[in-house]
Amino acid sequence: MKGALLVVLGCLSLASAYGDIAAKHFEMDIHQFESDPAAVFAAWAAHNGKTVAAQDLQARLPIFVSNVAGQISRLGLKEGAMEVNGLADISREEFKQTHLGHVSKSLFTELGVGKHRKEPFRYENVPLPRAVDWRSKGIVGPVKNQHVNGSACGCCWAFATTGVTECIVAMYTGQPIALSEQQLIDCDRAGPWYDLGCDGGDFQGGIEYITENGGIDTEADYPYLAEDAKCEFKKEGKSPRDATLDGFMHVPARNETALAQAVSQHPVAVAVCCGDNIDNWHQYTGGIFEIPNTDIPGGCTDPLDHAVVVVGYDTTEEGQDYWLIKNSWSTTWGEQGFFKVRRNVGAPLAAFGLATQPGYPVKKGVNSKADPIRTDIWDSQAGSTQAVLVS
Numbered sequence: 001m002k003g004a005l006l007v008v009l010g011c012l013s014l015a016s017a018y019g020d021i022a023a024k025h026f027e028m029d030i031h032q033f034e035s036d037p038a039a040v041f042a043a044w045a046a047h048n049g050k051t052v053a054a055q056d057l058q059a060r061l062p063i064f065v066s067n068v069a070g071q072i073s074r075l076g077l078k079e080g081a082m083e084v085n086g087l088a089d090i091s092r093e094e095f096k097q098t099h100l101g102h103v104s105k106s107l108f109t110e111l112g113v114g115k116h117r118k119e120p121f122r123y124e125n126v127p128l129p130r131a132v133d134w135r136s137k138g139i140v141g142p143v144k145n146q147h148v149n150g151s152a153c154g155c156c157w158a159f160a161t162t163g164v165t166e167c168i169v170a171m172y173t174g175q176p177i178a179l180s181e182q183q184l185i186d187c188d189r190a191g192p193w194y195d196l197g198c199d200g201g202d203f204q205g206g207i208e209y210i211t212e213n214g215g216i217d218t219e220a221d222y223p224y225l226a227e228d229a230k231c232e233f234k235k236e237g238k239s240p241r242d243a244t245l246d247g248f249m250h251v252p253a254r255n256e257t258a259l260a261q262a263v264s265q266h267p268v269a270v271a272v273c274c275g276d277n278i279d280n281w282h283q284y285t286g287g288i289f290e291i292p293n294t295d296i297p298g299g300c301t302d303p304l305d306h307a308v309v310v311v312g313y314d315t316t317e318e319g320q321d322y323w324l325i326k327n328s329w330s331t332t333w334g335e336q337g338f339f340k341v342r343r344n345v346g347a348p349l350a351a352f353g354l355a356t357q358p359g360y361p362v363k364k365g366v367n368s369k370a371d372p373i374r375t376d377i378w379d380s381q382a383g384s385t386q387a388v389l390v391s
Contacts, residue, residue, distance in 0.1 A: 086332020215239025
């Protein structure tokens with residue numbers, strides 16, 4: 001029971017690392033932006049540690065101005081201050097091409113991939129804690145950035161795969177680990193997984209690849225290139241002994257209670273719909289993410305074009321339930337790379353379709369059929385970080 005023991009004894013509080021997450025974005029004055037957008041752009045770039053070459057300024061400045069003006073309009077602001085995230089110099093088309101990449105269900109059907117299986121739900125009798133935040137347990141790795149070096153690589157599925165796998169492996173070892181997205185992009189290509197590298201894929205296929213490959217390499221040994229490359233078979237076979245999995249398990253679809261039960265035990269990978277609301281996703285800076293003026297509770301549910309990792313849930317002081325989710329768009333987006341969406345919206349597929357096809361890796365010593373289900377990990381009233389192992 002190595003993993004089950006270490007997840008209790010090896011917990012490290014990350015509260016300080018994720019504190020004050022709302023104050024990290026660039027804050028600009030609207031009147032100053034309207035009078036001197038170039039100066040605001042320069043200040044924004046400096047705030048985000050970006051160096052814009054002279055030859056790129058003519059291209060990036062108009063994109064920045066268009067994005068910020070659109071954000072002002074959507075928020076209905078006339079004056080005062082407004083936060084702008086670190087992706088404001090990327091066009092709508094660039095963002096859609098480079099920051100998504102989950103293959104839709106219709107493509108799965110076209111490929112003839114029968115991935116969905118019926119299996120008993122392991123956590124159906126688990127009582128729900130009031131709040132969960134796996135970041136406080138020291139198992140959630142740093143937010144990564146799938147868009148580097150200007151490359152157009154739609155590989156969110158690979159980041160969701162490594163993101164949830166890193167959590168499960170850390171629960172087993174008691175130590176955080178960074179795993180290789182590039183190995184998935186390069187090597188997880190053939191059947192039965194049918195993932196498509198920078199052209200999209202599915203975290204279930206990624207997890208099943210890791211299982212059948214006998215593990216996955218670390219990010220340090222097989223670094224991210226943000227492009228399709230030839231599989232490095234010598235690296236592929238050098239996976240750390242503990243970075244192995246024993247399968248994939250679905251969480252019952254159309255069931256936010258089941259998803260919360262699973263998340264109370266460990267993080268879970270999900271697919272979400274960005275769809276026609278891409279500008280809202282692009283410009284999100286914090287708070288509970290919602291699409292204004294929509295008749296669909298919780299936003300769109302199709303296509304499922306982005307993959308992320310649910311790492312917790314909670315309720316605001318005003319009584320609004322929400323999910324806490326890790327993204328792969330860098331720490332300059334959202335709440336240091338995380339975001340929140342409404343929970344218990346009353347729609348079958350939940351906010352943005354995240355209850356359509358949730359799932360997670362299985363690892364012996366953590367969450368296999370032979371392992372005891374952990375209870376009292378979280379204080380039922382306050383989401384405490386005091387963990388208790390109950391066999």
